[in-house]
Structure formats: C-alpha cells, structure tokens
Amino acid sequence: MADFLFYGHQAGWTSGFFGFLLIGAFTIHNPGTLETRAGRIISLLMIVQCGLLVEKTSLLSIFLIVIGTVSLAIISKGGLQKDAMAWIGKLASFFLFLLHPLSKAAIAYRKYQRRVMPQNTLEIFMRGWLLPVLLFFMFLLLFSSANPIITRWVSFVNPEFVVKHFSLGRLFFWVLAGAAIFAVIRPKLRAQKARRLAAPKEADEPKPMGLTEWVFTKEAVLRSLVIFNLMFACQTALDINYLWAGADLPKGITYAQYAQQGAYPLIVTALLAAVFVLITQNADPEISGSRIVRGLIYLWVMQNVLLVVSSIYRTNMYVEVYALTYWRVAAFIWMGLVAMGLCWIIVRSLLNKSNSWLINANVLTLLGVLYITSFVNIGGMIAHYNVMHSKEISGKGIYLDINYLKSVGSAAFPALKIYAERGWQKRPHSLSADDEYVSIGFMYVTLHRDLQNWRRWTYSEYRLLKSLESQE
Structure with a gap:
C-alpha cells in the first residue's frame, strides 16, 4: 500500500489515508493500547492529524503522527511514563532498533536451517537458479538503462513489470517501509540484557548453513x-x-x-x-x-x-x-x-x-x-580544453560557458587570454553579458586585488600577474 500511495508520487491526502490505515493496523494488533487513557488521547489526536493531512499537506502533521505512533508503540510495551526524559529515551530506543525486523528475518532463516529436511527437488532447483536469474535481471536493468539499443530490444520483448516497475530504488523503499511499519506494530525498544542459554547441541548436529553458502552453490555460480x-x-x-x-x-x-x-x-x-x-x-x-x-x-x-x-x-x-x-x-x-x-x-x-x-x-x-x-593544474586544464573546443574557436561543440570558468578562478585566466585573442569576436551578442570577464584588464585587476593579501599569495598567480603586466 505504501508503494502504491507514495513511490514515485507526491504525497497529498494519501498521507492522511495511510495514517488512518497505520493506526487501524496498530489498534488491531495491540488492542490493549486503547484501554489506557494516554493511548485513547494519543489515538484521538493522531486521527485529527490524519484528517488534517487530508485537508492540507503539512510536514509538521506528518512529524506529529510519527511521534504519536511511536508513543503508542511505547505504551504497548509497558506504558508511557510521565518523565519526559524517559519518554525521549524510549523514542531514541525505538529509532535505534528501527531495522530490528531485518534481524528477525535472519533469525527466522536460521531457525529454518536448523529444522531443514533433506533437500528436495524444489530446493535444489531454487539454489541452482535463484542467483543467476536474480542477477540476470539486475544486469539487464543496468544494461537497458546504459544502452538505448538494449532498451529498444527489451521493449520488443515487452517485460513491462521488470523494466517499468522494478528498480533498486523501489526495492530499497519496500525494505525501509516494511521495516518501519513492522517496527511500529511490533516494536523493540531495548536490547535484551539477558540471553537465553543455548541448548547443548548434539555432537552429530550439522552446522546451520549460511545464506551465502545456500545461494552460492557451484551450479549457481557456473x-x-x-x-x-x-x-x-x-x-x-x-x-x-x-x-x-x-x-x-x-x-x-x-x-x-x-x-x-x-x-x-x-x-x-x-x-x-x-x-x-x-x-x-x-x-x-x-x-x-x-x-x-x-x-x-x-x-x-x-x-x-x-x-x-x-x-x-x-x-x-x-x-x-x-x-x-x-x-x-x-x-x-x-x-x-x-x-x-x-x-x-x-x-x-x-x-x-x-x-x-x-x-x-x-x-x-x-x-x-x-x-x-x-x-x-586541473582548473587550468579544464579551462584550456573548453576554450580550445568551444564553438567560437573550433567551430564545433557548444559556445564557451564563461560563467563556469568564473568558478574555476584564476587558473582559467591563461586560457581566457587565448579566448580573448581568437574567439571573443565570434561570440554571439546574446551571450555577451560576461564579456568584461574575458578582458585582460579585468584579469589583472582581479589578480592584483587577490595578491594584496599576503596570506592569499601564490607563486603561480604571481607569475600570471607578471605575464599580464607585460601585455598591458
């Protein structure tokens, strides 16, 4: 739902609608929250803010809904204390463990590995083809974005879903949105201090297979x-x-x-x-x-x-x-x-x-x-290249971007001297607003002003100033 409402779209009334859905999902999963007065008050205030977001878009309302949702999560895990510092600490704890659902997924995977049955045909097939197929589509996505010819070939095959709807950005959005929603509904506010004692393993119990080992089989790699x-x-x-x-x-x-x-x-x-x-x-x-x-x-x-x-x-x-x-x-x-x-x-x-x-x-x-x-001297190299390949001098390419050479600074002056002698006169009048910057007099005044500050002095600029003085 978050993907449908927000990914690739500007948020409007959908922010309020999603807030209603989030409050509803939280209440269904944590009904005990409404049994407390603080829970009822915060829920009511959040519903008002969601309605306000339907009326107008407001970053402040979104912020308040986020804080309210986290506060409800805190209530569900033991109550909202009256101490503001304790509340702030629990807010920080919540955001610290925001991605805890991802670790739960890893734990669930390890539990599956401990209980795994002897490999069946489906698992052998998955382990052999999951890696090549996933990376094939990933590289195809990159190649189609890099090469317009491959893009055209892909359009003939018309894999609409892969090309138009799947992207690394969307996958990243799914991970973050899913982790945030899960963290609100089933929050974890602090790390467990006491660890459960692991049951002694049998001597012949095989070591659980890691995710990389499961995916990178010899067949899959080949x-x-x-x-x-x-x-x-x-x-x-x-x-x-x-x-x-x-x-x-x-x-x-x-x-x-x-x-x-x-x-x-x-x-x-x-x-x-x-x-x-x-x-x-x-x-x-x-x-x-x-x-x-x-x-x-x-x-x-x-x-x-x-x-x-x-x-x-x-x-x-x-x-x-x-x-x-x-x-x-x-x-x-x-x-x-x-x-x-x-x-x-x-x-x-x-x-x-x-x-x-x-x-x-x-x-x-x-x-x-x-x-x-x-x-x-990268600045001087850039300026010299752009001047010599400008349309005014080479007859090809684009007109010289003098504004950019301004940002290069005094390193561009030697190249601009060449431009003043060979290309300035061919510059269109519509682009002549920066002509004074090309004049040797302007370069001399600028360098002379900079070198008045002894802390600003450099030998290369000093040599350039002397070169300009010889042409005055």
Whole structure:
C-alpha cells in the first residue's frame, strides 16, 4: 500500500489515508493500547492529524503522527511514563532498533536451517537458479538503462513489470517501509540484557548453513558466469560496433545519447561484478578452486575491464560534444581506479594472495593516483580544453560557458587570454553579458586585488600577474 500511495508520487491526502490505515493496523494488533487513557488521547489526536493531512499537506502533521505512533508503540510495551526524559529515551530506543525486523528475518532463516529436511527437488532447483536469474535481471536493468539499443530490444520483448516497475530504488523503499511499519506494530525498544542459554547441541548436529553458502552453490555460480559472460559479450560487441568501429546507430539514437546514457550505469555494473567475483573467490574451495570457474571469472573480469574502458570512451565522446568539468575529470579518475581494481582482482587470484593484500593494493593505487593528481593544474586544464573546443574557436561543440570558468578562478585566466585573442569576436551578442570577464584588464585587476593579501599569495598567480603586466 505504501508503494502504491507514495513511490514515485507526491504525497497529498494519501498521507492522511495511510495514517488512518497505520493506526487501524496498530489498534488491531495491540488492542490493549486503547484501554489506557494516554493511548485513547494519543489515538484521538493522531486521527485529527490524519484528517488534517487530508485537508492540507503539512510536514509538521506528518512529524506529529510519527511521534504519536511511536508513543503508542511505547505504551504497548509497558506504558508511557510521565518523565519526559524517559519518554525521549524510549523514542531514541525505538529509532535505534528501527531495522530490528531485518534481524528477525535472519533469525527466522536460521531457525529454518536448523529444522531443514533433506533437500528436495524444489530446493535444489531454487539454489541452482535463484542467483543467476536474480542477477540476470539486475544486469539487464543496468544494461537497458546504459544502452538505448538494449532498451529498444527489451521493449520488443515487452517485460513491462521488470523494466517499468522494478528498480533498486523501489526495492530499497519496500525494505525501509516494511521495516518501519513492522517496527511500529511490533516494536523493540531495548536490547535484551539477558540471553537465553543455548541448548547443548548434539555432537552429530550439522552446522546451520549460511545464506551465502545456500545461494552460492557451484551450479549457481557456473550458470551465473556463463549467463553473465554472454550478456557482457553482447554489450561489448555493441560498443565495438557502434563506438569503436563507427557503425551507424539505429534511427532515432544519436552518438551523444549513446555515450551519455551508458557511462555511469556501466561503472555500477563493473562494481557489482567485482563484488560477485570476490564472494565467489572466498566461497567453498570446490567453487573457488574449480578451473572452469576460475577461467570464466578471468574472462568475465576482462570483459568488465573492457566495459570500463568503454565507459571512459563514452564519457570522452560526451565531453567532446559538450565541455569538461571538475565532475567529469573526477569521473575519468574514478573509472581508471575501477579498472585497476578489477586488474588487481585477477592478480590476487593468480598469486593466491589474501583479501588484505587486495585492499592494500587498491588503497596504495588510490593514494598514488591522488598524490600525482595533486601536481596537476586541473582548473587550468579544464579551462584550456573548453576554450580550445568551444564553438567560437573550433567551430564545433557548444559556445564557451564563461560563467563556469568564473568558478574555476584564476587558473582559467591563461586560457581566457587565448579566448580573448581568437574567439571573443565570434561570440554571439546574446551571450555577451560576461564579456568584461574575458578582458585582460579585468584579469589583472582581479589578480592584483587577490595578491594584496599576503596570506592569499601564490607563486603561480604571481607569475600570471607578471605575464599580464607585460601585455598591458
């Protein structure tokens, strides 16, 4: 019901309606609450607030309903004390254990494992296909959001529910909404101080199977790797054909659209693949030691590296059409680090190194890249690229965004000097509001003012000021 009323929609009267439903569900599950005077008063006040939300949307009313609902939960667990600090403490305790229902689900799963009967055909089938099917649809969702061609293919198959209605955001919403509603109806306000003594286990009682062990069977991993390699090969073939070979895109799809749409989802795909590989390599030796599994993993990781390279190329194509920014420079660096991380996974597997070694290698790579990057004048590089690729100078792309170069600061001045000499005159009059910023006189005045403060002084700006003085 929360999904139907709120997910992807702005809240209006539905907030009040959902409040009525929540109060009703709570009362049915905790009828004793209405036997107390405080419970009746709070319930009445909440009903009034729900009616008010039907009348008008108010964050204050929503806040009061949340506090009132939690107060009812406190009453159901032992009464509402008159001490305000005790009440606040119990409110804090409630929110602290808001996600306790998730731990209850894990406990229920462990109880099931203790009572589990010998595996039947259905469970064997589920363990063998649950992982590949779930991850297949997850990667299909990412690929369809990254590649307009795959989106078009999916539309032919028309899996309406998967493409239109299922998303990671919706799944996250379900988990949070379900946990919050369950926590209100069956609250847990404090951790149990005394633990029950566990019954002595029989010597021959098997150890309960963990969730990862249950899902990551050898059959499931093999099927997953075969499916994933085929899916990624399809994406790689499309990139080779349309990005690298320059084949004509299907009608209605531009290169800018193909490039922009895919860069970031493909990086997410590569990260998910890395997580899968790490879990697989730390699984049962029968799985991690299998030559077939290792071969498929190496092939898949290399395809992921190609995917990251493709993402870098896509971002570069997009930058060529539009412009370079700090965020896009950071994206290039991040993509390179992801590619290096994938390569380190292969090296770790070949050398039989530990997870600590892998973490150390990635951290050292990150620190090394950041250290080297600190020597680069990124602002000046961005300004020079945008000036030289502006429509005024290159004849292609878009007109120079002078407002953005203002945010870059004095590092943009050398590039703006070039622009003042070669591109300023070609700028349309409709975009000439910032023309004074391009003048050498303005740059000189700005630098001179900044360098008057000895704490603000830098050698690079001093050199730039002297260069401008020589042109005055």
